[in-house]
Amino acid sequence: MLSELILSESFHTMLLGMALALLALYVKSHKTQLPPTPGLALPVLGHLYRLEKNPRKQFLEWGKKFGPLVSLYMGNQLAIVIYGYDAIKEAFVKNADVFSDRPKTFLTQMLGKDRGFVTSGTHWREQRKVTIEILRELGLGSNVMEEKVQTEVTLLVKAIDDLHGEPFDPRPVTMLSISNIIAALMFGTDFRHSDSKMAACARLIGDQISLIESAAVLNFLPFLRHLPGDIFGFYKVLNLAESLEQGLIKEQIGIHKANNQTSHDFVSGYLNKMAEQTDGVNSDINEENLTAVVSNLFAAGTETTSTTLTWSLLYLLHHPEVTERCYSEIVTHIGKDRRATFNDRHKARYIVATVMEIQRFASIAPFSLQHTASRDIMFRDYVIPKGTIIMPCLDSVHFSEEIWGDPHNFRPDRFLDDSGQVIKREELIPFSIGQYSCFVYDKRRSN
Numbered sequence: 001m002l003s004e005l006i007l008s009e010s011f012h013t014m015l016l017g018m019a020l021a022l023l024a025l026y027v028k029s030h031k032t033q034l035p036p037t038p039g040l041a042l043p044v045l046g047h048l049y050r051l052e053k054n055p056r057k058q059f060l061e062w063g064k065k066f067g068p069l070v071s072l073y074m075g076n077q078l079a080i081v082i083y084g085y086d087a088i089k090e091a092f093v094k095n096a097d098v099f100s101d102r103p104k105t106f107l108t109q110m111l112g113k114d115r116g117f118v119t120s121g122t123h124w125r126e127q128r129k130v131t132i133e134i135l136r137e138l139g140l141g142s143n144v145m146e147e148k149v150q151t152e153v154t155l156l157v158k159a160i161d162d163l164h165g166e167p168f169d170p171r172p173v174t175m176l177s178i179s180n181i182i183a184a185l186m187f188g189t190d191f192r193h194s195d196s197k198m199a200a201c202a203r204l205i206g207d208q209i210s211l212i213e214s215a216a217v218l219n220f221l222p223f224l225r226h227l228p229g230d231i232f233g234f235y236k237v238l239n240l241a242e243s244l245e246q247g248l249i250k251e252q253i254g255i256h257k258a259n260n261q262t263s264h265d266f267v268s269g270y271l272n273k274m275a276e277q278t279d280g281v282n283s284d285i286n287e288e289n290l291t292a293v294v295s296n297l298f299a300a301g302t303e304t305t306s307t308t309l310t311w312s313l314l315y316l317l318h319h320p321e322v323t324e325r326c327y328s329e330i331v332t333h334i335g336k337d338r339r340a341t342f343n344d345r346h347k348a349r350y351i352v353a354t355v356m357e358i359q360r361f362a363s364i365a366p367f368s369l370q371h372t373a374s375r376d377i378m379f380r381d382y383v384i385p386k387g388t389i390i391m392p393c394l395d396s397v398h399f400s401e402e403i404w405g406d407p408h409n410f411r412p413d414r415f416l417d418d419s420g421q422v423i424k425r426e427e428l429i430p431f432s433i434g435q436y437s438c439f440v441y442d443k444r445r446s447n
């Protein structure tokens with residue numbers, strides 16, 4: 001009787017049905033899984049205990065082993081690292097509506113206070129739109145901006161010249177030059193290297209950025225916030241941010257308001273936008289956000305640009321053959337009697353290629369800035385829950401053998417074709433991609 005049943009057609013159909021149901025269940029459960037993790041997540045610590053002091057290489061190895069998506073627990077907070085150009089583009093461009101919020105962490109809440117750029121949704125959109133509008137009106141990327149840069153270049157070269165060949169740390173001088181340019185753009189005032197207030201502000205910004213790195217652990221291990229003293233430098237960061245806002249930005253806003261006349265700078269532009277607000281319309285264009293936006297621009301612009309300049313000096317020192325070719329391009333196409341201008345980029349193609357290679361090789365923002373998922377989403381067959389921190393690994397793009405062939409060689413020629421024309425590679429993404437990407441990089445201007 002049993003053997004008859006086993007041999008019967010209906011029994012086989014039933015078995016097949018059960019197998020299909022099991023398979024469907026397996027596929028479904030796989031599809032609701034998180035991306036792979038690099039090992040056991042401990043209670044409280046998550047994977048933090050596994051991170052090396054400088055985890056950049058470690059992250060790349062995890063990407064090669066488990067990518068393109070890797071889950072990590074930073075304490076109890078889930079973070080997903082995205083590897084490779086295709087996956088990063090798919091997240092930040094194709095699924096921009098889901099992956100474009102900024103996480104609300106302890107540090108962003110305490111420092112950003114829901115103001116300026118460190119926000120999401122309509123608030124962030126409004127601040128970004130107004131900021132870009134004002135900067136365009138001021139001529140970001142135009143001759144007006146270039147004049148300010150040229151003035152600073154002259155001062156920077158003189159400051160280095162005055163050292164008469166003595167060894168020096170280029171960070172403080174470049175930080176000061178960049179913050180002078182941003183200050184000129186923001187306040188219209190000509191701050192100078194000798195201006196001790198601006199020098200103090202440049203130092204504040206530098207200190208703030210390095211302290212934020214060590215204080216970031218407080219985001220993920222909340223109990224550490226209750227330890228006595230200021231082991232992670234958090235209160236120092238808070239005080240530095242406060243000094244910058246009170247000692248420079250609010251003071252300048254006050255001076256602009258008291259003068260009651262429009263000058264050609266960012267603060268005037270924003271105050272004008274505030275005055276244009278129609279009564280009753282819900283808007284966050286106000287003085288608090290002006291203060292925060294100016295502070296964000298100083299912090300985001302100074303550190304990044306000065307770090308890039310510092311790497312540039314180092315690479316040019318280590319690659320004299322590249323320096324020599326850049327110099328001979330200047331002599332041939334620009335001459336020795338004047339400084340190079342932005343317009344010369346069409347002639348100085350090797351220099352343009354060298355800047356691109358510096359940005360690829362330095363890859364100064366290896367994980368860009370953190371984003372967060374605004375809702376649950378199925379992405380590349382994995383589930384990404386709402387609130388997950390999203391970290392694009394830009395190193396995985398800039399050091400991809402598939403894309404560059406020999407990514408670990410410093411070789412500006414990779415950005416030139418056989419006829420010496422500059423090749424724009426979409427995979428060069430130091431400013432990240434998508435609607436949250438760094439807005440100083442404007443594709444229309446870079447042509």
Ligand code: HEM
Pocket residue numbers: 117118128182296297298300301302304305308364365368369370430431432433434435436437438439440
């Ligand atoms: C070499 C120089 C620079 C590099 C490599 C760089 C890189 C980046 C990156 C990777 C992001 C994060 C994008 C994202 O979250 O998807 C970013 C955002 C940002 N950058 Fe830059 N940046 C540079 C210079 C500047 C300068 C000079 C300024 C302003 C004066 C600036 C202002 C900002 C702002 C405000 C954001 C936040 C954008 C937003 O949230 O909408 N950056 N930058």
